[in-house]
Amino acid sequence: MSQFPKVKTAFQESGIIPDVIGDITPTIDLSIKYSEKIQATLGNELSPTDTQSAPHIILNDPHGSSSTRYVLAMVDPDAPSRESPSNAQYVHWVTEMAGSGTKPTVKRDLVQYMGPAPPSGTGFHRYVFLLYRHEGKVHFKSEPPKDRKNFNVAKWSQENGIGDPVGGEFYVAKT
Numbered sequence: 001m002s003q004f005p006k007v008k009t010a011f012q013e014s015g016i017i018p019d020v021i022g023d024i025t026p027t028i029d030l031s032i033k034y035s036e037k038i039q040a041t042l043g044n045e046l047s048p049t050d051t052q053s054a055p056h057i058i059l060n061d062p063h064g065s066s067s068t069r070y071v072l073a074m075v076d077p078d079a080p081s082r083e084s085p086s087n088a089q090y091v092h093w094v095t096e097m098a099g100s101g102t103k104p105t106v107k108r109d110l111v112q113y114m115g116p117a118p119p120s121g122t123g124f125h126r127y128v129f130l131l132y133r134h135e136g137k138v139h140f141k142s143e144p145p146k147d148r149k150n151f152n153v154a155k156w157s158q159e160n161g162i163g164d165p166v167g168g169e170f171y172v173a174k175t
Contacts, residue, residue, distance in 0.1 A: 007168050010042040019077045020128050021154045029060035030131050030167035040171040048173050052115035064100030071096050071132040073153050081122035091144050091151040111144045116173045124172040131167035
């Protein structure tokens with residue numbers, strides 16, 4: 001059975017819709033694995049210690065090929081806390097990849113991966129991965145902020161012509 005309805009429901013129940021994006025209609029299964037035993041699964045709790053290195057990405061795109069390009073963004077909409085998200089969205093990673101399957105090729109990181117470091121006492125933070133699919137090379141008109149703060153992934157994706165997300169995943173973490 002497809003995970004697609006579960007992704008949208010989990011995004012709605014966790015507030016990712018509307019805090020991060022307006023909507024999502026997944027068409028690609030996205031898996032985020034930090035190791036064989038540590039994987040993001042629709043809001044499960046992961047340790048910041050276990051997620052400091054960039055994860056392994058697995059894409060199941062029935063319409064993808066070795067030349068299909070993707071942009072993957074990871075954001076924290078709860079910076080510095082969910083009650084007071086004055087730095088939201090904090091961008092942890094933006095990468096461009098090609099090819100689907102178990103080993104998509106990273107073409108370039110627009111923002112290098114930075115593992116979670118939620119401030120102590122701020123409760124759970126949501127770490128959201130959004131996948132965008134596009135044909136051909138993207139010529140980015142606007143770059144993510146250098147200081148990583150106050151990024152708006154939905155606005156940024158529209159400004160750069162990569163549209164709406166076609167896959168998503170998330171986990172929560174706290175210190």
